[in-house]
Amino acid sequence: MNLANIPEKYRGHAAFSPVSFKNITLPGRIVRSATELFCADENGHVVQKEFSAYTELAKHPFGMIVSGHTCVSPEGRSNPGQNAVWDDIFIPDQSKIAGIVAGAGIKIILQIGHGGMKAEKSNGGRPVYTPDNMSVEQIRETVKAFADAAKRAQKCGFDGVQLHAAHMYLLSQFFYEQYNHRTDAYGGTGEKRFRIIRETAEAVKAACGDAFPVFIKINGDNNINNERYFADLCEAANICDAVGVEGMEISGYESQRAGTPEAPYFFETARNLMEHTGLPIMLVGGIRKRSEIDEILASGIKTVSFCRPVMQNYDFIERLFS
Ligand SMILES: Cc1cc2nc3c(=O)[nH]c(=O)nc-3n(C[C@H](O)[C@H](O)[C@H](O)COP(=O)(O)O)c2cc1C
Numbered sequence: 471m472n473l474a475n476i477p478e479k480y481r482g483h484a485a486f487s488p489v490s491f492k493n494i495t496l497p498g499r500i501v502r503s504a505t506e507l508f509c510a511d512e513n514g515h516v517v518q519k520e521f522s523a524y525t526e527l528a529k530h531p532f533g534m535i536v537s538g539h540t541c542v543s544p545e546g547r548s549n550p551g552q553n554a555v556w557d558d559i560f561i562p563d564q565s566k567i568a569g570i571v572a573g574a575g576i577k578i579i580l581q582i583g584h585g586g587m588k589a590e591k592s593n594g595g596r597p598v599y600t601p602d603n604m605s606v607e608q609i610r611e612t613v614k615a616f617a618d619a620a621k622r623a624q625k626c627g628f629d630g631v632q633l634h635a636a637h638m639y640l641l642s643q644f645f646y647e648q649y650n651h652r653t654d655a656y657g658g659t660g661e662k663r664f665r666i667i668r669e670t671a672e673a674v675k676a677a678c679g680d681a682f683p684v685f686i687k688i689n690g691d692n693n694i695n696n697e698r699y700f701a702d703l704c705e706a707a708n709i710c711d712a713v714g715v716e717g718m719e720i721s722g723y724e725s726q727r728a729g730t731p732e733a734p735y736f737f738e739t740a741r742n743l744m745e746h747t748g749l750p751i752m753l754v755g756g757i758r759k760r761s762e763i764d765e766i767l768a769s770g771i772k773t774v775s776f777c778r779p780v781m782q783n784y785d786f787i788e789r790l791f792s
Contacts, residue, residue, distance in 0.1 A: 472574055473498050473531045480791055484767040486531060491716035491750055491772070494630060494683040496577050498533030499767060500787055503719070503754045503775035504581040504632065504687065506538030506552065514541065514554025516563040524567050526784050528574035533773065535571050536685075539583035539634045540564070542619040543612065545598035546584030546640060549591050555582065555619045561626055568627035579685060580623040581632040582616055586640025587649070601643050601650040601657070609656060609666055612640070617673035620682070630683025631674060635667050636721045642689060645706070646699075660702025664709060671713050683716045685752075690720040690739035700739070707747035717750035717772060718743075725755060726778070732756040734766060741769050760790045 476486055486498045507520050527535055540553045547554065554560055564580065571578035590597045599608065620631045635641035643649040644666045650657045656665050667686065674684050688706070692699035707718055720740040727735050735755045744751050753766055754775035763774050779786040 472529055472576070473533065474575055476531055483791075485763055485774070485787075485791075486533075489533070489772050491683065492714060493681045494577065494716060496533035496773065497575060498531060499773045500532050500763075501719075501752065501754075501773045501775040502527055502532050502535040502780055503777045504536040504539055504634065505777050505781065508549060508551035510551050510553045512550065514547070514552065514556075514560065516553055516567065520553075521566060521570065524570045527780070528571050528576055530780075530784055531787055532576050534577040534579060534629075536579045536581050536632050536687075536775075537567060539581045539639070540619070542582050542584055543615040545593060546586065546589050546612075546615075547592040548583070548585030548588050548639065552585075552592075555580065555622055556615065558622065561622055564623065564628070565626040568623075572627055572629070577629040578627075579630050579632050579683070580620075580626070580628045581634050581687070582619045582623070583634030584612060584615070584640040586643045588639055599640060601640070601652060606654070606656070613666065613669050613673050616670045617677040620674040620684075621677045624678045624682055630685060630716065632685040632687055632719070633667065633670055633674075634687055636687040636689045636719075637725050638689075638723075641667050641670065645688070645702070646692065648692075648694065660698075660705050661709070664702070664706045667706070668709050668713060671710065671715050675714055680714055684714070685716050685719060686710055687719040687721055687754075689722050689725075690736045690743065691722050693723050700742070703739075703743060704746035707743060707749045707751075711747060711749040715749065717752050719752040719754055719773075719775060721754050727756060732758050734762050737762075737766060737769075737771075740771055744770055763790070 750772045752773040
């Protein structure tokens, strides 16, 4: 079932009710979080397996589907199976994904990213860019690559983009003080370590128009100095609000917490964050039960996202509610 033919008894449930952000209204509050299938061809083109996956996903009651992280420039390709959007040549592939999902009445968001230190596999075993080795010129080029990619997403029919600033990819690396040792305008204080992310959001808005939705996925914690990190995160959320970002999806340093029972790992952080910002907060990570969905949405968090359960069963959400 998708949102159009959801059984009467679930209509009106918060999970299947619309939710509005600055420039976009989602028809429901269940999100399929960004999920890469690692199956692009060697040039970064989407293959049939992935189109089929979106066709299946679009049959289910999501309010929004976020694509897998899609690379904005060749040197930032995080793995050899990652989809690309660094050239107009990729517009037909990405248009097809957008069309499949939009046709089902679900909002479709392209997640755009750069691997930074994690792009070594596509570059003969060594990353090209790290926060520490980039010149200001290279930072500006990378920001522009994100904006160009977002413009392509807009042309393809995506409803917005999500900047992948989580999971220790390039934007995330800049934000963590343990990966960013710069002493110029892009390093040092939390505000300066967030600067590349702010400039990227601003560049996307400048390229696509202020009304084009921009979401951000970011880690809510650090594996060291959590208190300091949280203060930086509050500041970052308020900066995002000021530059027109729609919402911030909270993930974490250990996005999947291997070896611990699945539970909404980052709920407490997300809830605390809401007390320090007016920016809409979204949550991902370990959410498995209907009671958890209810509690999270009742707390004021705007959406709940799912990755692994949906990979195992496309109808995971229906099963939870049946
Ligand atoms: C196979 C796989 C691919 C993923 N790809 C991405 C991705 O492209 N971008 C991203 O932000 N997170 C990615 N994630 C992380 C998920 O979006 C999510 O944050 C994480 O799995 C926790 O949610 P879950 O407990 O519902 O699985 C991926 C996770 C898995 C298991």
